[in-house]
Amino acid sequence: MMNKKSYLTYSIVQLLVASQLLAPLSSIAGISNLPPLVKANVPPNVFYTLDDSGSMMFEVMPEELTPTGNATTDGSRTDMFLYCNDTCWVTRVFPSPDDVYNVSGNGNYSSNLETVVGFSDNITVARWRSPETNKMYYNPAVRYDPWIDPASITASNPYGNNMPNASPTAAKYNPVTVSSMSTATLNLTVEQNYDIHSNKWLNDAANATTSTPKWTINGVADKTKFYPATYFQYNPDGLTTCNTSKLSCFKRIEIKSGTTLPAKSAARSDCASTTCTYDEEITNFANWFQYYRSRMLSARAGSGRAFANQASTLRVGFGTINTTGTKVLNVSDDFDVTNKKNFLNTLYQRKVPSAGTPLRKAVDDIGQYFKDGTITGPWQTKYNVGSTSDQLSCRQNYNILMTDGYWNNDGAGTGRTGDWDGKNGNTMTSSEGKTYKYTAVKPYMDGEGDTLADIAMYYWVNDLRTDWLAAKKNVPPSRDGVDPAFWQHLVQYTVGLGVKGTLDPAVDLAALTSGTKSWPKASENQVDDLWHAALNSRGKYFNAGNPQAFSDALNSALNEIAARSGDAAAVATSKNTLDIGLKLYTSTYQTADWSGRLEQKSVDLSGNIKSVNDWDTDTKIPVPASRKIVTVNANGKGGTEFDFDNITSGDQTIMNTAAAAYAPAYTVYGKDILDYVKGEKSLESKPFRTRKVLLGDLVNSDPQYLKEGKDGGYIFLPTDIPGKTTYSKYLTTKKTRAATVFVGSNDGMLHAFDATADANGGKERFAYIPKAVIPFLHELAKPNYVHRFYVDGTPSIADAAIGSDSTKPWKTILVGTTGAGAKSVFALDVTDSSTFDKTNVLWEYNSTVPAVDADLGYTIGVAQIGVMRDGRWVAVFGNGFESTSLKAVLYVLDLKTGNLIKKIETGIGGAGTPNGLSTPKLLLNADSTIKAAYAGDRQGNLWKFDFVTTGTAPSMVTTPGLALPSATPLFSAVDSGRKQPITTQPQIYPHPEGGNMIVFGTGKIFEDTDAATTDKETLYGIWDKTTTSQVTQSQLVEQTLSASGKLYQVTKNVVPWATKRGWFMTLKVKSGERVVNDPIIFEDQVIFTTLFPGSSTDLCVIDGLSTTLQISPLNGGALGYQTIDSDGNGVVDASDTMASGIQSSATFGTTIIRMGNRKVKIFQADAKTGTVPPSGKDAKLSAAIPTVRLWRQLVGRQ
Incomplete structure (x- = not known):
């Protein structure tokens, strides 16, 4: 199965960030390690x-050198595959007993295909017994491993082990015999005196003239002597005058004790020194004889x-x-x-x-x-x-x-x-x-x-x-x-x-x-x-x-x-972001081998995606020695190269123990597993899992593009916060840096790829391996690998004045999460990704480092970056799911050091009510400092966390008179007594009477049984008047959703703000419809993409549906103007039906671009085809253009 997601950069349009598909979350039974909506693969x-014709018994190759007439000429002929006096073919290099392959008759192909080439110093013998010309013959540069032993294959060893090495003193003609097949052996270490019997030798020792046939057949009673372990080395001195018709260009080698053997090749890993010993070489020859001698x-x-x-x-x-x-x-x-x-x-x-x-x-x-x-x-x-x-x-x-x-x-x-x-x-x-x-x-x-x-x-x-x-x-x-x-x-x-x-x-x-x-x-x-x-x-x-x-x-x-x-089926997920450069970044995965691909595609000026990509990452990851892979130090501070000697002794023990499971078939060590993770291909299949490409599956981590980056508005900072006066210069400076795209992968790494348009596009710049996933990396090498997540969270990137140079304090910081892969958050300095090294690793905070933290769960959400009023730059994130405490907690960490500033507990959660906090949304003051954060939890609560204007730590807004842990949320989403989980990031829209509308939806898709549930979920808009009073369901006005075919209609009921605090809309057109993507605020609209997973058990059917709704964030009602190209003519005008939504096959991720004349394109990845339709969906905005003040409010300021 394949997954696609996209990330757009677009130069001449305004933009908003779309929603991500939430990764599989935790349940009391354990977090899911499979992508959402993925059905079981349909194996091909x-x-x-197999060709079982008689020629498969031949011990010579290639066959195109076979002459078309008699081989009755003199020794100057250069044919390898020989006829003899019109009565025989020379097909063998060793005399064969009867019934080696149990052919009917005397055990050989036919009476005229029995002849064996000799062993004397003759050009014919040299060519037949040299791998230079006879590709079937023994090649000392090749290691000949025995066949895979079927009996050794087990559930824990699905690749199996080799059969035993052949015995040089009793090498079998056929290693597996049944019924009447011959069990004969040959001693390869002594001279043989072989009775001809039904075998016939080519009389290569004949000293006939050119007028006498050179190739004759010896009599039945004859015997011939030969030393079996013999081969001819072609042109050992590297002479330019050599060719395969000259006997002088071949050197006879007999593998005997005391014989000086040629230097070994790199492939001869069975030899301990630079030259193979007699025992090593004769064993290799015996393996060739027993397991590889013939075509069959x-x-x-x-x-x-x-x-x-x-x-x-x-x-x-x-x-x-x-x-x-x-x-x-x-x-x-x-x-x-x-x-x-x-x-x-x-x-x-x-x-x-x-x-x-x-x-x-x-x-x-x-x-x-x-x-x-x-x-x-x-x-x-x-x-x-x-x-x-x-x-x-x-x-x-x-x-x-x-x-x-x-x-x-x-x-x-x-x-x-x-x-x-x-x-x-x-x-x-x-x-x-x-x-x-x-x-x-x-x-x-x-x-x-x-x-x-x-x-x-x-x-x-x-x-x-x-x-x-x-x-x-x-x-x-x-x-x-x-x-x-x-x-x-x-x-x-x-x-x-x-x-x-x-x-x-x-x-x-x-x-x-x-x-x-x-x-x-x-x-x-x-x-x-x-x-x-x-x-x-x-x-x-x-x-x-x-x-x-x-x-x-x-x-x-x-x-x-x-x-x-x-490619058999495709599910697409994404948070797609428009930014700069007319480029689209699409990430995919394939469940057949859990590989991933990142592609760059161009977007034309009409907003259409070009069909051919600019580059992809399939061949752009360097060889291990050239890769720059780093991790964090054991204490969670600063970086180090990802080498075996640099990981903790505990992690080394885990890898060494895992490597021991491959014995006795293979000798591998923990370092080999680490090298495999770094991309060493030579370890694949012998004994580790084979990989088509090195990049692992890209599932829930959305690609993030960085060049100029976003303007954080920090010219508005208070004068007492460093960096205010230098930010404008930094905005200019960073325009010249090399473009990079970041994405987390389930190969254990956050990758940084070159996003330039030249030949280096798609090449990996560096990779970071979080410490929290190192104990699980050995699982990637298992032949029977069962998918799990590693670095599956979406990184967040922002500017921050945390540099030590007061004249140049500005840096660009990436804060990443491991998503469902581990309980971890990390920070990297990505100011200049082209020069990134271990010194740019800032910190990692996980559930065990710097100390055991029972509140940190799987960090599914996206960390937010900002500055508090006291001047401290911070990373703010929800604790995620399946923490040891099962609570819902907001974390505030020092962005520079990773030290914990504050954990704000909501007081709701525990063994009976497992909880966790999703991605927060920051509300900014007019001076770009953090004013508050909103976040939802699994128990359906919408929380507001106040970042006070004094120098004290942030706190949670509570109802007057109530103290923790009896805190009251701003709102609780409940349907008929059932708590509706909030698993997406709430969005902020300014209310004309002050305060803000907090807009969100409910639903989840992270447990195996979720797709079949028919629970009712709801869209909400809650007015936070900045007072501390809690909003209740009775204070909300209901908007109703209905459908006519694929078009959805929404009512436009008035919300009397004097008595009401918002609106709600129940998703009841299709039972089980839900919101698992972040809503998008775009000018005067909020865009929801819902999901109805479908219930078909047919693995060939992806029957999910989605509805794209464009409604008012203020009252949740219809917008009052045409927004959707209902007739499909590419233009939104008065001829289109007045509708608020349109149904499609299941989609994940939404990207919006403005095309001019109030027209927009909505791009969504189709779960059925796994593609982003190149032309997108045509839609329209209102005639009014938002004021600058409104636009600033839309991005989070007030």
């Missing part, structure tokens, strides 16, 4: 089709490791190209321990028949399998259980086809003949009413029929489930646009082992598309047809020239499938 079906052994090695590395979020099936009906294993329910073991055991134990390469029929058989809609087919949620109503229509389907050869012996499939890429497809209609029709165009069409590419196109362009109507045509298209199909279809990923076509997929696609190149005839160039098949089905082709490349290709295919599956 991945079928793996290498394919099993790479396939087993690639699939063992997969999480349970795949549904895997298995087949071979020569199996009747292709299917060997049905698609599993999920790839859990049992199914993964079953897959590996089946992969390792399959017999290799004496057969050809019927690729077309195999792909057709798989396509027919995916058309099966019965309870035993691949669509069933649980195989052969339940009914067909359990099937999920949005499930994606993939076939990974692996082959070492060219299709043959298969006709043209079964009934799917024709030129399917050369004719137009049918018009398809999606569940959302969108249509698509394939038009025969290049590079897909080729003018030839009955090819592998045609069969692949057939199962892409045609609907696999014609029994499902358009309502179920909801397969998610790929986010990159490569696969636009929303109907049920099959995507092919093809992997060629040791085969190469005439076209190069890396460079020839553009020429095929333009027509400057054409597809060659498929019957003569089947490898190009393999690429063409992947292209037609919107998959990908991989060409693997050696066993390691094959393993890498298979991993890449599986990673791409996981990435596409991560």
Whole structure:
């Protein structure tokens, strides 16, 4: 699943900050560690089709060097794959006993494919026994790990461990044998005197003339001597005159005790010194012989490791190209321990028949399998259980086809003949009413029929489930646009082992598309047809020239499938902020691998978002050695580099203990976990979790852009507060600093990214790891990682005069929170992010540092920054949720030092009534100092905290005569006795008779059962007359909400201010509608975005709805003028229906930009598509333009 959120910068428009989606909050049962509205993933079906043709037993590669005639010439010929006197092929490098792969007959492919190349010093032998030319042969630069042992896979060790190293004195011909398979072994450490029997040797020692056939077959009774552990090193001296036709360019190496071996490569981590010892080298050779010697052994090695590395979020099936009906294993329910073991055991134990390469029929058989809609087919949620109503229509389907050869012996499939890429497809209609029709165009069409590419196109362009109507045509298209199909279809990923076509997929696609190149005839160039098949089905082709490349290709295919599956559904959340620069910052996450992405997009002068991004962060995070990652010191003051030696001994112990869980399969230490967190890729899969990209999921932390920054209005400061006279100069100075965008990620870090428009855009400048999350970082490395939050709060950035230089006191400070990840708040000096280092870390305040604090909960809200009248700069924040005390508390910390100035307890909360305080809203005096703060709590109370004008600490406003803990809130939101939670930030609007209207809504979406609740929630506007009297429900006037289609109407009842203190509006059009986004005050409007989560249990359906309401913050009623483009013509005018709201699919986050002529654009992220619609929603403001005084009041001053 994918999450999108946005953050806008816009140069010529005025702006207001939109609301954020509140992160999952606490409950008495524990805080949620999943994003809001996220349903379970719909795992894709991945079928793996393995080539089991006879050539897979060959011990030579590549095959394109095979000659087309007799190998009856002299020794000058350069062929590697040899014919012998028209009667044999040389296919092996070691004599083979019968039944190694249990082929029918004598255990070998066929009688004329038994010949073994020799061991003497001969150019043919050198080429066959050198990895330079024979890519299957032993390569001393490669570490050969044994296969993954299925028996070692457990719930706590889902990747499994390796099988034992092969014994050099008894290396097996096949490491896994069943039934009548040969259990023969070979001693690789002594000279062998081998009886020929049914094996035949190439007589490479013959000293014949060119007129006599050099290659002959020895007699049946002959014996031949050879030392098995032998290889030829090509051009060890690095001579420029060398080529592979010269025997002098090869050096014979026999792995014997006392032999001087070449220096080891970097990949040989099994060798302790700079040169491998005899024991190390002979063991590596034995592993190659036993586990990698042939194409089939290498394919099993790479396939087993690639699939063992997969999480349970795949549904895997298995087949071979020569199996009747292709299917060997049905698609599993999920790839859990049992199914993964079953897959590996089946992969390792399959017999290799004496057969050809019927690729077309195999792909057709798989396509027919995916058309099966019965309870035993691949669509069933649980195989052969339940009914067909359990099937999920949005499930994606993939076939990974692996082959070492060219299709043959298969006709043209079964009934799917024709030129399917050369004719137009049918018009398809999606569940959302969108249509698509394939038009025969290049590079897909080729003018030839009955090819592998045609069969692949057939199962892409045609609907696999014609029994499902358009309502179920909801397969998610790929986010990159490569696969636009929303109907049920099959995507092919093809992997060629040791085969190469005439076209190069890396460079020839553009020429095929333009027509400057054409597809060659498929019957003569089947490898190009393999690429063409992947292209037609919107998959990908991989060409693997050696066993390691094959393993890498298979991993890449599986990673791409996981990435596409991560796009299967999308939920968007954001606080989107317009500021400067015509730029949009969009953050996304994918639940398939919990990865994240930050993108920068441009916005045109019409307010439309351009479709192509300027940059993204996928490849912009530097290698670990070049990254600047810092954390706070153990005492919570000042910074240090994030290194193992710099974290506390307690945190080191946690990481070391976690690392010990990987024994005995891997030797890793706590430092390795720390290095993994910093981005070390070499530790992935061996043994830690694999990552497609380094950036973790970006869920509830909204990107914050910083360049010039906001004008805090500090030229109005009292003269006795330092900085008043220098602020104007600072405003000018900071315009020249480099642009940076900050966002918290659930990889454990707050990231700072370069937001410039040049090539460095998107590059990470630095990252900060809060101390409070360090004890949990080891969980990120687990192969079976279960998502949790880390740095999930939205940072706040503001100017503050806290510098030590009285002539230049101004700094720009970021105060961040960990959100649902931990109980922590931290501060960084980000005045110049381009030079940020450990000295710019100010402090961190968490539930254990500097001391144990039972009142601090998960800091879900956003900290506020300001200055008190006594001149102290402060960070003000609610205590959040699930604190030990379960109280609601306002914190006031010294911004420079992080020292606690005041904790103001509301007196409400405890074991019976779990409470917590949400994000406060600061009310400023005319001189820009803090006058008061308003905040709501989980128990439905709206509190006002007074920041007195004297030098004493702030306090809470209480009703006269009442003392804490019996304090009285300004207002309590209650519906029929049920307390309505306030989980968003209240907003302030000036009242014409003095005081302020405090506007907010109620509701929550942070517990698993919340989506199904039908509790009534309410919008409120409370008049704080600055007196201390409490407002009650009876003092409010009700406005009524009604709906006609998608348009919402609101009454405009008069509020008699002489007797009333505000208004309320119950959300009762749809039961369960609620407010989980901050309302926005925009001129004379307040904009609410509500959420109705929906109740569908279908994982393919995101059925939530939202309503965008534009009403008066003063009386809660209709505005009295058209505000919504109800007819959709792009203009708000008299022809539009007078409405106060419009319904849409579920949206999160709202951004508003002013376009001129009183027109505005409202941008919201769509929860169903995961995108911000580029054109936004057209709306309109009143004809009147707010006065300067009103505008200043709107941003919090009075």
